[in-house]
Amino acid sequence: MSITSLSITAHLRDSVPLPGGAALVDGFALERRGGGSRRALLRHGRELEVYDLDELFAGERAPAAVFPVPRPEWERGGPSVSPDGSFAVFADQRAVRAVARDGSTLWEHPHDCWGFGGFHPHTGDEREPCPGPEHGSCRISDDGRLVWAHIASASAARNCREHWVVLNAGDGGELARLPLRSESSGSFQLSHPDGAHVGLGIGMGQDGVLLHWARWDGAELRSWGVNQELDRILADVHPGHPGFLTVEHGGADLRLHALDGTVLAERTPEQDEDEDPPCWDHGCGFVDADTVIASTLDSDGAPERARHWLLDARTLEIRGTVDYPDGPVDSYVRPLGDGTWLTYDDAYGTLDRWSTTEE
Structure with missing residues (x-):
């Protein structure tokens, strides 16, 4: 069976120079919030530069805010910036x-320290990061009142080394915590558009992926895991959907879930008969309430065969491949949820924004 032949024309809406902008499409530098705010959080040496994407595409090249990095030696664990831009929270190796x-x-x-998989004495220069790739993550709530943080903190009673904690954004005081049976190599968090739920994805290397959702109502932390197979990566959420999108760890399929984890739709990549089976890249999500975009760059293996796909956001039926005006775009994709998506041109250092309409 041949691959879907329908092509959908992409229109270039904006293109701006942005050093380091590749992290927006292949990383966790894009921070979206309820109300439509989209910001780029880009680390440059000892500073965290924050760009409002709407302002950037309107011609404002200066960052909206700049924060000194508290421990420049520590380069892992993505930061989060408050909705009003007045403060940033960093997931450090030994503290939030x-x-x-x-x-x-x-x-x-x-x-406790993330380094070396656990508990060891610290000697010498306290600024020196300990070896090891392990790290946590943090996320400021959309109302700016809470900080959700994935931390290393032992609990002998539950045999748990890691916890998901809810902190008061005003003073860092702990409000609640959830013991986690995970051995993280890294994590990230997404706020659900309902303003109440937060999703936590924990990568554990060859041991798989954990996925949790939680809600703090001011008195009780309610949480649930939705990834019993340990192979689903949390990809995206959208105000037009009550649930979320995941991609299988090896790229075998995409799934649309209800918030409790129930699978609503599933899609595997299409392939030509004479090609190796393709796989979805980890970067995918909602272009808008009706459309999902996904890519198969890694499995295509060659820039001239790079493909981006548009799918129905409720059934995950494939609508067709994206046809770019100057030929295939060899970039991962990051949708913005407003009808547009981002790619990054490494050759020119530009962040490009596309849509299927000219205006």
Whole structure:
């Protein structure tokens, strides 16, 4: 059976130079919030630069805010910026830290060290990061009142080394915690558009992926895991859907889920009879409430065969491949949820925004 032949024309809406912007399409540098806010959080040396994407595409090249990085030696664990842009929170190797624009520490929530998979003495220069790729993550809630943080913190009673904690964004005080039976190599978090739920994806290397959702109502932390197979990566959420999108760890399929994890739709990549089976890349998501975009760059293996796909957002039926005006775009994709998506041109260092309509 031949691959879907229908092509859908992409129109270039914006193109701006943005050094380091590849992290927006192949990483966790894009932070979206309820109300339509989309910001790029880009680390450049000792500074975190924050760009409002709407302002950037409107011609404003200067960052909307710049935060000194509290521990420049630590390069893992993505930050989060408050909705009003007044402070940033960093998931450090040994603490969660809130920092003002002038670099002053607003508060610090210490935790056990991520390095070396656990508990070891620290000697010498405390600024020196310990070896190992392990790290946690943090996310400021859309109302700016809470910080959700994945931390290393032992609990002998439950035999858990890691926890998901809810902190007061004003002072870092702990409000609740969830013990996790995970051995993280890295994690990230997404806020659900309903403003209440937060998703946590924990990568554990060859041991798979854990996926949790939780809600803090001010008195009780309610949480549930939705990835019993340990192979689903949390990809995206959208205001037009009550649930979320995942991709299988090896790229075998995409799934649309209800918030409790129930599978609503599933799609495997299409292939030509004379080609190796393709796989979905990890970057995919909602272009808008009706459309999902996904790519098969890694399995295509050659720039001239790079493909981006548009799918129905409720059934995941494939609508067709994206036809770019100057030929295939060899980039991962990052949809913005407003009818557009991003790609990054490494050759020119530009962030490009596309849609299926000219306006």
